[in-house]
Amino acid sequence: MPEGITPESLMNNLVETIADGVSKKKSVSFFQEDESKKKSVSFFQEDESKSVGAQFNRLFGRQKPIYNILGGGKSADVLLWRNKKISAGVLAGATAIWVLFEWLNYNFLSFLCFGLIIGMIAQFVWSNASSLLNRSPSRPPRIVLPNELFINAAKSVGAEVNRALGFLQDVACGGNLKQFVVVVASLWAAAIVGCWCNFLTVLYVGFVAAHTLPVLYERYDDQVDGFVNSALNQLQHHYQKLDTGVLSRIPKGKLKGKKYE
Numbered sequence: 001m002p003e004g005i006t007p008e009s010l011m012n013n014l015v016e017t018i019a020d021g022v023s024k025k026k027s028v029s030f031f032q033e034d035e036s037k038k039k040s041v042s043f044f045q046e047d048e049s050k051s052v053g054a055q056f057n058r059l060f061g062r063q064k065p066i067y068n069i070l071g072g073g074k075s076a077d078v079l080l081w082r083n084k085k086i087s088a089g090v091l092a093g094a095t096a097i098w099v100l101f102e103w104l105n106y107n108f109l110s111f112l113c114f115g116l117i118i119g120m121i122a123q124f125v126w127s128n129a130s131s132l133l134n135r136s137p138s139r140p141p142r143i144v145l146p147n148e149l150f151i152n153a154a155k156s157v158g159a160e161v162n163r164a165l166g167f168l169q170d171v172a173c174g175g176n177l178k179q180f181v182v183v184v185a186s187l188w189a190a191a192i193v194g195c196w197c198n199f200l201t202v203l204y205v206g207f208v209a210a211h212t213l214p215v216l217y218e219r220y221d222d223q224v225d226g227f228v229n230s231a232l233n234q235l236q237h238h239y240q241k242l243d244t245g246v247l248s249r250i251p252k253g254k255l256k257g258k259k260y261e
Contacts, residue, residue, distance in 0.1 A: 066218045081215050091211050098204040177250070 070076040081087045100106050126140040171183050193202065217224050 066214055066221070070214060079211060079214050080218060081211075087211065091208070094204060094207050098200065101200055102198075102204075 067076050067080060070079055077083055078087050078090055100111065101108070123140045168183070171179050174180075197205075
């Protein structure tokens with residue numbers, strides 16, 4: 001053993017060397033962990049910003065799939081052609097009714113009466129064919145519509161009508177000029193379309209649109225979202241010009257009604 005080096009000093013140097021190595025490893029691992037955390041945080045922030053941007057680029061800012069927006073269930077399955085036979089049958093039935101009343105100029109009362117006549121003839125033949133064929137008499141099935149069907153239909157229609165009337169009254173009395181102009185222009189456009197075709201044709205066009213536009217949008221949603229966003233940006237640009245040139249110069253004030261005693 002060299003002079004000046006004792007066993008105690010050798011053990012102390014060995015312990016200090018091991019301690020320095022452990023501390024260096026900890027510092028390196030901590031630095032690497034810190035860098036990985038920073039990278040992961042930046043990665044998640046980037047993904048979050050991308051998702052937020054994609055959310056704002058969606059049509060009308062939707063956050064749910066088109067299937068959930070349509071309510072899900074059987075109605076969404078029919079509108080999105082999950083079962084092609086049922087969807088095609090519904091669309092073919094609506095087309096047949098439209099052709100029957102629009103092209104063949106059938107009246108609803110005539111159609112109803114002829115349908116009742118055919119039903120009565122079928123039940124008459126069913127009930128009397130057994131005696132002609134020397135068989136035991138059989139009763140045709142009774143067609144009974146439940147009362148809850150009409151009650152639920154009336155409640156649904158009444159709720160939607162009251163909601164529409166409340167919305168129109170809120171727009172008329174709310175004082176929002178932009179919303180008022182948009183609603184009036186929409187009603188004006190609907191009135192012009194009603195002059196071109198009758199109410200049945202408008203319903204049929206809306207029915208066909210409901211059975212074609214959602215499935216096309218679900219298939220080509222990215223292209224439709226990009227086109228609609230660019231169109232909305234152009235409309236917003238033109239509206240800003242109209243607002244600065246015309247609408248901003250209109251004096252705003254609240255009309256106060258006269259008090260009657």
